[in-house]
Amino acid sequence: MNVKELKKDIIAYSKTIGIDKIGFTTASTFDEMKNRLLQQRELDYQSGFEEPDIEKRVNPALLMDEPRSIISIALAYPSKMKIRVESKKGERRGIFCRASWGTDYHVVLRDRLKKLENYILSKVPEAKFKSMVDTGELVDRAVAERAGIGWCGKNCAIITPEFGSYVYLGEMITNIPFHSDKPIENQCGDCNKCVDACPTGALVQGGQLDSNRCIAFLTQTKGFLPDQFREKIGNRLYGCDTCQTVCPENKGKDFHIHEEMEPNPEIAKPLLKPLLHISNREFKEKYGHVSGSWRGKKPIQRNAILALAHFKDETAVGDLITVMKNDTRPVIRGTAAWALGKIGGEEAMNALQKAQINELDEDVIEEINKGLNFFMKKES
Template structure:
């Protein structure tokens, strides 16, 4: 087979099925990445969501023994929401990050990769494939960088010349010996805007992320949020876009190529107070199709409480008192107590004192004590 010609056919087909950008990389070991990952482990910068060992994440042949090349794909997503509802006093709203707008991107990219794989199978019956989107062992960013999709910016995102960093990535490991593409030159230069703008200092230096401090990671945790981050989260319910929105490479970038990624404003910028009483079934019906729902409603509700505290929303006091007294989940009870203290109305402190008399969970009692301390500030 003429693999040069075959590559052109694959590129042409990728455009037919709505892939915005495609690149080809060798399946060689990702040596530099391996060193970085080992350093991440030493510094305990990992999120804990990573899949596989360092070797599996950097040696494609461990995932597909006959691997010879990797096809990387990118789909652009919107950076702006049309008809976005306003968050106003007495009717506050939270926000899901742009990567959680529209249909879960894992499903959309898997569809494109499946169709691309079927095309390869039809043309080359001996093909062997392994596809991945985000949750696989390989680093989507490292593959995309090697395949010439874009360069890895100081904000730890792949920045493409055409779509900025507003792209979803996926890859196909294959035994087909495609000619690799050339990487794109890093053009961050001396710009350090994203590092300086990171709300928690999670970007330690250009291209290195301490996931334990990253708001995008913290919004997905299920335990009590550490105190130092509670005032940093703002109204974020899931994810964080700061390091992307401040990037000069993303200026005036806004692509609406895929209907699946168009956001429903009432879903991705929902009212906060109704989230506090939403049932599991209601949560699944309203939010189940977006990627930001994957950890369930508990982290979203905890973040909603923190957002209401951030706004000092007095209209939410009654609902927060109900949660503090009656919710079976300690994290929600305790966070509600802290939030009430932050709002700081006399009835808030009175309710905390009353609830303390019946609370038995040590962590919740600790949060109640912190809530009461706001009275002295």
């Protein structure tokens, strides 16, 4: 087996199946990443969604027998919608982050990795693989950085010279000893725009993220959103793009290469009020194919309520009162009560006063009181 020729063939083939960048690196341990992960754990900066075993996140030998190298792939996704829909008074809209536009990227990248595996097997029948996307054990960006896909920016995203940071990442551990590509030198320099622009200060410093403060993480939680973040969320339903949109490396970067990544504007930027009453079945049918649906409808509905409060949408008061009175989930009832206080008006205040008498859940009662406190502040 001529590994050098095989690598050339794989690179050529990858272009025919819609892989925008491909890089190769060793299967040695990611020692620097291990130190960073240990520090993140010590500082309690982890989100809880990660693989809990740090050794598995940095040592490919724990994931596959006799790994010799890792192939890293990147696919570019759009940063702008071809068809725009406007959020206007009475018809306010929320927004899913760009990484949740189009078909779930896990599905798309797994398809490319499977095709790559089959191609390599046709050349080397004894080849072995372990492929993963995002939810796998390895840290995608650590692999991509070492494989020369891009550099790890201060916003903790891989930044490629060609596509900026608007790329999905996946990797494949293999027993074939490919020659490694050279990493790209970090080009962030003195730029600190992403750190300065982070709405919640989650980017503690360049390259260090406190996940518990990150809006992208907070939008995926299922409980009450902490008070300090409720007004920071804006109209975000899932994820946050701020640290990407302010990045100079992303200026003018907008690639529409993959049809399955094209957003349907009514899904990527949906009307908020209909989300309050959507059934599980309707939610699955409309949003089930996007990555932002993985936690179910509850976080999306809670965020939609917060977005209506952000817009102070008086046309949503009736809907929010219905939700506060009838929804079986305390988080949704309570968030609706808080939002009614934020929006204000006599109808909202009367509904909160009635709910204060009828509500039995202590957490919801606390939220009703917060809502009523908004009225007291206005009067004083």
